[in-house]
Amino acid sequence: MVDQKIWQKLKRVIELYDEMLSTPHRTEIARELRDEDDLFLLLVYSDMLGIPNPAFYYTLELYPFIIERFHDWHLRMGMEHSPLDGIRCC
Amino acid sequence: MSGIWLALAGFLVFFLGYRFYSKFIAEKIYKLDPAYVTPAHKYKDGVDFVPTNKYVLWGHHFTSIAGAAPILGPAIAVYWGWLPALVWVVLGTVFAAGVHDSGTLFMSVRNKGQSVGTLANKLIGQRAKILFLFIILLLVLMVNAVFAWVIANLFISNPSAVLSVFIQIPLAIWIGYHVYKRSGSMLLPSLIVLIIMYGTAVIASYVEPLQIDLVRYFGGEGATTFIGLNATSAAFFTWIIILMVYVYFASTLPVWKLLQPRDYINSHQLVVGLVILYAGLFITSPEVTAPMTNPAATDTPWFPILFITIACGAISGFHGLVSSGTTSKQLNNERDVRFVGYLGAVGEGLLALIAIIAVVTFFSSTDAFTATYSSFGAASDGGLGVFVQGAAALATGLGIPAAVAPTIIAVIIVSFAATTLDSSVRLMRYIISELGVEYSLPTITKKHVATAIAVISSAALALIPQGPNGFGSGGYLLWPLFGTSNQLLAGISLLLLAIFLRRRGSSMLPALIPMVFLMFMTLYAMFVQVFTDWAPWATNTDWLLFTFGSIIFVFAIWIVFTAFSVISNERKNDKFKDVA
Numbered sequence: 001m002v003d004q005k006i007w008q009k010l011k012r013v014i015e016l017y018d019e020m021l022s023t024p025h026r027t028e029i030a031r032e033l034r035d036e037d038d039l040f041l042l043l044v045y046s047d048m049l050g051i052p053n054p055a056f057y058y059t060l061e062l063y064p065f066i067i068e069r070f071h072d073w074h075l076r077m078g079m080e081h082s083p084l085d086g087i088r089c090c
Numbered sequence: 091m092s093g094i095w096l097a098l099a100g101f102l103v104f105f106l107g108y109r110f111y112s113k114f115i116a117e118k119i120y121k122l123d124p125a126y127v128t129p130a131h132k133y134k135d136g137v138d139f140v141p142t143n144k145y146v147l148w149g150h151h152f153t154s155i156a157g158a159a160p161i162l163g164p165a166i167a168v169y170w171g172w173l174p175a176l177v178w179v180v181l182g183t184v185f186a187a188g189v190h191d192s193g194t195l196f197m198s199v200r201n202k203g204q205s206v207g208t209l210a211n212k213l214i215g216q217r218a219k220i221l222f223l224f225i226i227l228l229l230v231l232m233v234n235a236v237f238a239w240v241i242a243n244l245f246i247s248n249p250s251a252v253l254s255v256f257i258q259i260p261l262a263i264w265i266g267y268h269v270y271k272r273s274g275s276m277l278l279p280s281l282i283v284l285i286i287m288y289g290t291a292v293i294a295s296y297v298e299p300l301q302i303d304l305v306r307y308f309g310g311e312g313a314t315t316f317i318g319l320n321a322t323s324a325a326f327f328t329w330i331i332i333l334m335v336y337v338y339f340a341s342t343l344p345v346w347k348l349l350q351p352r353d354y355i356n357s358h359q360l361v362v363g364l365v366i367l368y369a370g371l372f373i374t375s376p377e378v379t380a381p382m383t384n385p386a387a388t389d390t391p392w393f394p395i396l397f398i399t400i401a402c403g404a405i406s407g408f409h410g411l412v413s414s415g416t417t418s419k420q421l422n423n424e425r426d427v428r429f430v431g432y433l434g435a436v437g438e439g440l441l442a443l444i445a446i447i448a449v450v451t452f453f454s455s456t457d458a459f460t461a462t463y464s465s466f467g468a469a470s471d472g473g474l475g476v477f478v479q480g481a482a483a484l485a486t487g488l489g490i491p492a493a494v495a496p497t498i499i500a501v502i503i504v505s506f507a508a509t510t511l512d513s514s515v516r517l518m519r520y521i522i523s524e525l526g527v528e529y530s531l532p533t534i535t536k537k538h539v540a541t542a543i544a545v546i547s548s549a550a551l552a553l554i555p556q557g558p559n560g561f562g563s564g565g566y567l568l569w570p571l572f573g574t575s576n577q578l579l580a581g582i583s584l585l586l587l588a589i590f591l592r593r594r595g596s597s598m599l600p601a602l603i604p605m606v607f608l609m610f611m612t613l614y615a616m617f618v619q620v621f622t623d624w625a626p627w628a629t630n631t632d633w634l635l636f637t638f639g640s641i642i643f644v645f646a647i648w649i650v651f652t653a654f655s656v657i658s659n660e661r662k663n664d665k666f667k668d669v670a
Contacts (some may be wrong), residue, residue: 018277020149021357023142024416028346029270030137072135 034076041066041073048084092375093451096172097368100180100443104436107184115189116428119596120196126424129203139203139419144426151417151430152437153357155191158240158506159233160403160438163573164445165473167399169463170392171383172450178396179446182404183439186604190580192431193587193601194410198418199427200590206414206583213589214652220528221645222582225575227521228638229408230514232572234337234548235565237507237514240474242329244507246322247475248500249303250294254287255504259336261286262351270346280355284362287355291497304328323561327553333511334549341515342541349512356505363481363502367444370484376451380459390466394618397611398573403442405608407579409435445477452480470566478503518544567634570619571642577612578646581605585653592660609650616643 042049044066047056071089074082082089116122130141142150167175194206201209211219245252261283268274294300304325308315315324340348402408413431421430453459462476463469482495490498519540526534534540554564584605588598620639624632 014277016143016145017149018275019143019146021153021280021354022276023140023146023150023420024154025269025276025346025350025354027137027140027416028344028350032270032344032346034137 037069038073038076041069042077045070045084048086091378093371093378093447094375096176096378096447096450097371097443100176100439103180103184104439107188108432108436111184112188112192112428112432115192115432115600116425119591119600120193120427121594121596122196122424122427124423124425126199128199128421128424129418130420130422133203133419138416141422142420144422144429147417147420147422147426148430148433148437149357150420151412151434153353153360154412154416155402155406155409155434156360156438156441156506157402157510158237158503159401159406159510160442161445161477161503162240162474163400164403164442165449165477166466166469167396168380168446168449168473169384169390169466169469170387170396171381172378172446173382174392174396175400175446176443178400178404179439179442182400183435183442186405186580186584186608187409187435187439188432189600189604190405190407190584190587191409191413191435192427193591194583195413195418195421195431196424196427197587197590198414199421199424203419204414206410206586209414209586209590210582213586214656218582218652221648222579223521223525223528225579225582225642225645226411227518227525228568228642229572229575229579230518230521230544231548231551232565232568232575233514234511234518234544235551236563236569236572237511237565238330238333238337238548238552239326239563239565241333241504241507241511242326243474244478244500244504245302245329246305246325248478248497249301249306250497251291251500251504252302253294253300254291254497254501255508257290258283258287258352258355258505259348262355263348265351265354266347269351276351276354280351280358283355284358287501288498291501292494295491295494295497319561326561326563330549330552333508334545334552337511337515338541338545340512341519341544342537349509349516352505352509352512356509359502359505363499364441364444366485366488366490367448367481370487371444371447371451374484374487376483378447378450379453379455380450380463381456384460384463386460387463387466391618394611394615395466397608398570398577398615400442401573401576401580403438403445405435405577405580405604406438407576407581407583409438410580410583448480448484449473449476450480452476452483470569474503515541515544515548518548567632568638570635571638574612574616574639574642574646577608578642578649581608581612581646582649584608585649585656588653589656589660592657605653609646609653613643613646613650616646 043053044059044062047053047059053059067087070082070087074089128141130139133139134141164175164179167178197209198204198206201212204212207219207222210222265276265279265283268279269276290300305311305321308321308324311321313321315321319327343349397404417430421427453462462472478496478499481499482492485495485499486492519537522540522543523535526532526540534543551568552564553561554567555561584601587601588605591598591601616639620636620643622628623630624636624639626633626636
């Protein structure tokens with residue numbers, strides 16, 4: 001019983017230590033993934049932004065899944081207000 | 091006297107500082123509010139703004155601020171004896187660095203997680219921000235040139251460490267991909283890498299063909315090689331060029347590919363290093379052989395040069411960039427400012443403390459110390475080498491063979507210095523780009539152009555033929571300005587903190603007193619150096635130092651005037667408020 005308690009504590013210490021060191025790395029991975037996502041969103045919205053997109057018909061189907069991320073995306077892209085008329089945003 | 095007593099004295103003051111002074115600052119001056127919604131919660135985005143457990147954040151903050159600089163400064167400053175260095179490190183950490191680091195963190199938390207540079211713009215004006223950028227630019231230029239020499243020097247004096255350091259690069263890239271593609275944990279792979287690195291160091295210490303000794307390859311000391319350089323100079327030249335080419339690629343790669351995994355491995359090394367040194371100290375209990383004060387140190391006065399020789403380890407402006415750059419965006423609760431900010435500074439103080447102890451206990455007698463530390467120049471030249479030897483002597487107390495210990499210590503220091511080099515070239519690139527935006531020069535805002543400018547200017551400085559410690563040590567020409575610039579940066583941050591505290595209705599004295607002390611010491615030291623040591627009318631005129639020193643001196647004077655005008659304006663406003 002005592003052994004198990006010590007083991008649990010040791011496990012927690014190792015987890016904390018790992019978290020201490022991996023926090024900055026996780027941030028960078030998240031940033032990289034977000035950059036990839038941003039590029040993908042640009043491709044999806046490209047036709048509405050005036051860039052011809054041959055896959056527009058298919059990307060249209062994705063709108064319900066990505067629409068909630070639209071506001072954050074246009075803010076990150078440096079546009080204070082929505083650049084698109086077709087999507088209701090700020 | 092045993093070196094343990096120095097460590098215990100340091101621990102005691104650090105403990106009292108944290109227990110009482112930081113509590114007073116947190117409760118009575120900052121008036122930390124546990125109910126305040128921190129930027130990590132307010133702007134939570136899963137990337138920059140992430141609420142983080144205070145222990146985790148402390149570890150992350152500490153590993154970000156700790157590097158090779160808190161070792162280098164104290165290793166030189168013991169030239170005046172162990173007492174002045176010890177007192178400055180301990181009291182500087184408690185009364186200046188702790189307030190500075192936690193204060194910049196607090197200020198940033200209360201300002202949407204903005205950095206000190208942006209806050210300077212907000213609280214003082216646009217010129218303050220530009221000044222800030224220029225000071226940081228000078229700082230990173232010096233760091234690049236000096237650290238390139240430091241690494242080359244350690245490679246030449248410890249050829250058995252070279253292979254371990256280079257093995258780390260592909261393994262770190264592998265870890266980066268492993269985590270990115272498979273979302274795996276870094277703990278186990280990084281421990282395996284560490285074992286491989288130290289295993290290689292052990293084998294290379296005994297197997298000569300694994301020691302990459304450029305001096306030997308060039309025909310041994312005294313042999314003449316290309317462009318008329320002797321073997322040692324040619325080795326420095328080659329290592330510095332290799333390092334600069336490496337750092338060009340390293341600093342243009344995405345952070346997660348190389349820099350972060352290397353940092354992760356190096357964080358283990360920081361822990362391993364601290365444990366080895368402190369455990370070695372308590373097991374071997376070595377005698378302090380260096381004098382308490384060194385009466386033979388007459389060529390350079392300790393007052394005020396000590397205060398700019400030890401910057402990191404006592405107080406460093408660089409910490410404010412970390413506190414306000416990343417840590418403030420991850421603070422879970424405002425109450426954690428005390429734990430993360432203040433104890434982060436204490437962690438760095440502990441590193442500087444063991445650096446002092448490793449050096450002052452290394453020598454067999456006081457005469458041996460005086461012979462090595464015969465002049466301030468000799469201390470600057472050999473300080474780091476003595477630390478490596480002293481730390482290795484402590485490590486042997488844990489049963490590490492004497493042939494292996496210096497190699498492992500060299501691997502640890504080179505790893506720190508290489509990551510610092512990578513980060514500081516990256517930082518220099520960002521600043522060059524930002525200055526390009528500020529002055530409408532679009533060409534230099536491009537990644538590769540900015541990096542090329544950073545790398546070429548750093549290499550050019552390092553390879554100036556007049557380097558004081560031999561070929562490749564050109565960075566040391568400007569090194570006397572490193573501490574000054576770093577302290578200036580800290581002075582500006584403390585000034586911002588004082589203004590900020592005043593506007594909140596708190597006493598600004600805890601920030602103002604260290605700020606005045608720092609500014610006085612920095613200005614005094616600069617005045618002595620610029621106008622009596624380097625000036626055209628001095629015996630040993632040094633135009634380079636005189637020019638750069640004069641620029642920084644003007645910056646410093648400007649800051650002092652700004653401080654007075656901003657604070658006196660605040661007072662006037664108060665009077666008007668009273669009348670109204």
